[in-house]
Amino acid sequence: MQELIKKIRELKSRKNAVILAHCYQNVEIDEVADYVGDSLYLSRQAAKTDADVIVFAGVFFMAQTAKILNPTKTVLLPRKEAGCLMADMINHDQLIEFKSKHPGMPTVCYINSTAEVKAECDICCTSSNAVKIVESLHADEILFLPDTYLGKWVETKLGNVKVTTYPGYCPTHLRIKPDDILSMKEKYPKAKVLAHPECHREVVKLADYVGSTTGIMKFATESDDKQFIIATEKGVADRLKRDNPNKEFILVKENLVCHNMKWNTLEDIYNALAYNQYEITVDKEIAQKAIGCIDRMLEVSK
Ligand code: 13P
Numbered sequence: 276m277q278e279l280i281k282k283i284r285e286l287k288s289r290k291n292a293v294i295l296a297h298c299y300q301n302v303e304i305d306e307v308a309d310y311v312g313d314s315l316y317l318s319r320q321a322a323k324t325d326a327d328v329i330v331f332a333g334v335f336f337m338a339q340t341a342k343i344l345n346p347t348k349t350v351l352l353p354r355k356e357a358g359c360l361m362a363d364m365i366n367h368d369q370l371i372e373f374k375s376k377h378p379g380m381p382t383v384c385y386i387n388s389t390a391e392v393k394a395e396c397d398i399c400c401t402s403s404n405a406v407k408i409v410e411s412l413h414a415d416e417i418l419f420l421p422d423t424y425l426g427k428w429v430e431t432k433l434g435n436v437k438v439t440t441y442p443g444y445c446p447t448h449l450r451i452k453p454d455d456i457l458s459m460k461e462k463y464p465k466a467k468v469l470a471h472p473e474c475h476r477e478v479v480k481l482a483d484y485v486g487s488t489t490g491i492m493k494f495a496t497e498s499d500d501k502q503f504i505i506a507t508e509k510g511v512a513d514r515l516k517r518d519n520p521n522k523e524f525i526l527v528k529e530n531l532v533c534h535n536m537k538w539n540t541l542e543d544i545y546n547a548l549a550y551n552q553y554e555i556t557v558d559k560e561i562a563q564k565a566i567g568c569i570d571r572m573l574e575v576s577k
């Protein structure tokens with residue numbers, strides 16, 4: 276593995292490439308990544324990089340967003356199978372139909388959506404800035420898609436905005452049931468429960484802290500507590516264990532993984548750099564429409 280890491284680092288500097296890795300990736304990918312974080316952090320890095328090549332160790336919508344932000348750069352997704360089941364729950368036509376049922380309402384899309392969908396929305400958001408983005412619209416009522424759970428969590432947090440949601444969801448986060456939390460709490464009564472807002476509402480209600488991937492990691496790292504039940508993808512617990520050996524992190528249920536996020540291996544990253552694969556392209560017209568939606572988010576959450 277050390278030899279492969281060395282070869283990736285050499286190729287990376289020869290090609291003036293940057294590697295962006297989401298916290299749900301296999302943990303060894305951090306050895307070659309320049310930036311590791313949540314969706315917002317990575318899109319900020321993508322927006323300001325001066326590298327010629329961006330390798331996105333994540334899923335398709337992330338690499339596609341990076342390409343929209345960097346039309347002249349080469350953006351690579353090491354495994355072309357790495358999609359997002361939630362993003363695939365709404366396409367352009369389904370969005371148009373959803374909007375036509377609620378005419379005239381501001382439309383917010385989660386960054387976990389395709390370029391075609393972003394092109395028809397007013398602004399996008401990630402889990403770490405969703406509340407701020409919806410607030411920035413100063414509207415009484417908005418449409419939110421595709422994640423119904425993130426949308427409803429934002430509605431609860433704000434209290435004064437009606438959020439009409441599309442019925443999309445993350446299958447990984449929905450695997451967590453309220454009973455999983457309750458039985459873990461019984462086993463570890465002192466542990467704090469940290470949950471992602473993509474979780475079911477009944478799960479979120481049982482959490483001590485709700486936030487994005489980076490939010491959860493920051494909370495656990497800075498907290499004086501020593502034991503945490505982690506209600507999100509396994510990659511977060513793996514990194515927390517690695518970085519906080521004096522604390523205990525219990526993944527709320529076994530094998531809580533997003534299989535799409537786990538496709539990428541170090542070997543795939545090497546192949547991506549060596550053979551320029553798999554290059555992401557976005558239709559020019561769609562990209563031009565979608566960039567406004569992403570830029571507005573970056574502006575609001577500066
Ligand atoms: P964040 O990176 O915003 O925490 O979102 C998690 C996720 O599911 C990414 O696909």
Ligand code: SF4
Nearest residue numbers: 359360361445447533
């Ligand atoms: Fe999509 Fe859920 Fe996987 Fe994130 S964890 S990439 S939302 S399927």
